[in-house]
Amino acid sequence: MAAGVQREVTTKPAAVRGLSRSFGERTVLRELDLDIEPGQFVALLGPSGCGKSTLLRILADLDQEVTGAVEVAERRAVAFQSPRLMPWKRVWHNVVLGLPGRPDKQRAVAALEEVGLGHRVDVWPKALSGGEAQRTSLARALVREPDLLLLDEPFSALDALTRLKAQQLVGELWQRHGCAILLVTHDVEEALLLADRVLVMHEGRIGYDQVLNLPRPREVGDPGFVAMRAELLARLGVE
Ligand SMILES: Nc1ncnc2c1ncn2[C@@H]1O[C@H](COP(=O)(O)OP(=O)(O)OP(=O)(O)O)[C@@H](O)[C@H]1O
Numbered sequence: 001m002a003a004g005v006q007r008e009v010t011t012k013p014a015a016v017r018g019l020s021r022s023f024g025e026r027t028v029l030r031e032l033d034l035d036i037e038p039g040q041f042v043a044l045l046g047p048s049g050c051g052k053s054t055l056l057r058i059l060a061d062l063d064q065e066v067t068g069a070v071e072v073a074e075r076r077a078v079a080f081q082s083p084r085l086m087p088w089k090r091v092w093h094n095v096v097l098g099l100p101g102r103p104d105k106q107r108a109v110a111a112l113e114e115v116g117l118g119h120r121v122d123v124w125p126k127a128l129s130g131g132e133a134q135r136t137s138l139a140r141a142l143v144r145e146p147d148l149l150l151l152d153e154p155f156s157a158l159d160a161l162t163r164l165k166a167q168q169l170v171g172e173l174w175q176r177h178g179c180a181i182l183l184v185t186h187d188v189e190e191a192l193l194l195a196d197r198v199l200v201m202h203e204g205r206i207g208y209d210q211v212l213n214l215p216r217p218r219e220v221g222d223p224g225f226v227a228m229r230a231e232l233l234a235r236l237g238v239e
Pocket residue numbers: 023028046047048049050051052053054055
C-alpha cells in the first residue's frame with residue numbers, strides 16, 4: 001500500500017456501551033461495555049446464570065428489551081447449543097433457509113463440503129448424528145458470510161471426541177473466513193484452545209478481559225496455557 005493512502009475503516013463487529021438488561025426485579029446485565037475487533041476470536045466465560053446467553057441473544061438481535069447502545073455488524077450469524085434444524089427440509093435446504101432469493105443448492109453444498117458433510121446434502125435432519133447436525137448448523141451460519149459469528153455453547157452436547165473434532169473445525173473455519181467470533185462456553189480449555197481473547201463476566205459486566213499471547217496451535221501442556229487455565233479457574237471461583 002502506498003504511503004499516505006488511508007485504509008478504509010471498517011466498523012467493529014460489535015460495539016456495546018452501557019448495556020443493561022433486567023428480567024423483572026433481576027438485573028442480569030449492568031452497564032456492560034464491550035468491543036470486538038474485526039477477525040478477533042473472543043471466548044466468553046462465566047458462572048451459570050451470569051448472563052452470557054442473554055448478551056449473545058442481544059448481539060444476535062433476538063432480544064431488544066435493553067437499555068444502552070448496541071452496534072453489531074449487519075452480517076452476523078448464530079449457532080446455538082442445539083442445532084435447531086427444520087425436520088421437514090433436507091439438510092442442504094436447512095443451510096440456505098431464510099436467505100433471500102431461490103434456495104441455492106450449490107451454495108449450500110459448498111458450505112456443507114466445508115464442514116465435511118458433502119455426503120449428507122440430500123438426507124433429512126433426523127438421519128444426522130449429533131455432531132453432523134451441529135456441523136450443519138455451522139454451515140448454515142457460514143453460508144451467510146458473517147462478519148460476526150455468535151456461538152452459544154455449540155459443542156456442549158457432543159461427546160468428547162466429536163467435541164474435539166468440532167472445536168478443531170471451528171478453528172480452521174475461523175482462520176479461513178477471518179470473521180470475528182464470540183464463543184460462549186463453560187469450558188476453560190476450549191476457550192484457551194481457540195480464542196485470541198478471553199472474557200469473564202462478573203456482576204453483569206465484563207469483569208476480566210485478557211488477550212491471549214499463546215502460540216498456535218495451542219498446547220494444553222504449554223506453561224503459558226497452564227498458567228492461564230489456573231488464572232481463569234480462579235476467576236471463575238474453581239480452584
Ligand atoms: N426470558 C427470560 N425471562 C426471565 N429470566 C430470564 C430470561 N432469560 C434469562 N433469564 C435469567 O437471566 C439470567 C441469565 O441467564 P443466561 O441464560 O443469560 O445465563 P448464562 O450465563 O448463559 O447461563 P448458562 O451458563 O447456565 O447457560 C438467569 O438468571 C436467567 O434465569
